Each structure stands twice: as C-alpha cells, then as structure tokens.
Amino acid sequence: MGIGASIFLIALGAILAFAVEADVSGLDIGVIGWILMLAGFAGLVITLSFWSRNRRTVVTRQQAPVAGAGYTSEYREVRRDDVPPPPPPAYS
Numbered sequence: 895m896g897i898g899a900s901i902f903l904i905a906l907g908a909i910l911a912f913a914v915e916a917d918v919s920g921l922d923i924g925v926i927g928w929i930l931m932l933a934g935f936a937g938l939v940i941t942l943s944f945w946s947r948n949r950r951t952v953v954t955r956q957q958a959p960v961a962g963a964g965y966t967s968e969y970r971e972v973r974r975d976d977v978p979p980p981p982p983p984a985y986s
Contacts, residue, residue, distance in 0.1 A: 895938075896937075897941055897942075900935070901938070902934070903930050904934035904938070905934075907928065907929070907932075909927070910930065911924050
C-alpha cells in the first residue's frame with residue numbers, strides 16, 4: 895500500500911470516526927471510520943515489514959585457490975548491512 899496511503903487512511907478514518915456527526919440511513923459513519931483506521935494501520939505495518947526485509951544485504955568474503963594452470967583465486971562476496979554505516983571521517 896505505501897506509507898502515504900496508510901497515513902491517509904488513518905487520517906480519513908479518524909475524521910470520520912471522531913469529527914463527523916452525519917446521519918446516513920443504513921450506514922454508521924463512526925464504524926466506517928474505525929474500519930479505515932484499522933486498514934491504514936495494517937497497511938502501515940505490512941509496508942514497514944517489507945521495507946525492513948528488503949534493506950538487508952549480506953556480504954561474506956571467502957577466498958579459495960582454484961586448481962589449474964594459473965594462480966587465480968575465486969571468492970564469494972556476501973554483504974550484510976544490518977548495522978548502520980560508520981560515521982564519516984572528521985574534518986581537521
């Protein structure tokens with residue numbers, strides 16, 4: 895859904911649930927507001943969980959000699975960005 899759409903649903907639901915005092919036959923505006931707020935919160939949680947899952951990158955280096963005529967080696971690189979990057983170097 896996205897963060898923007900989730901916040902919009904939460905705000906619209908809060909307005910309908912707490913600020914609108916209209917009588918519509920067959921509809922309860924307050925209940926519709928609560929449903930929209932719940933949908934907005936669910937969308938926000940799902941969006942943030944997908945964002946946290948996609949931000950992980952793992953890097954591991956392993957060097958192993960390759961059997962053959964040359965002295966080449968191959969390595970596998972896996973990057974892990976779970977921790978924040980180090981601060982930039984200080985300027986003197």
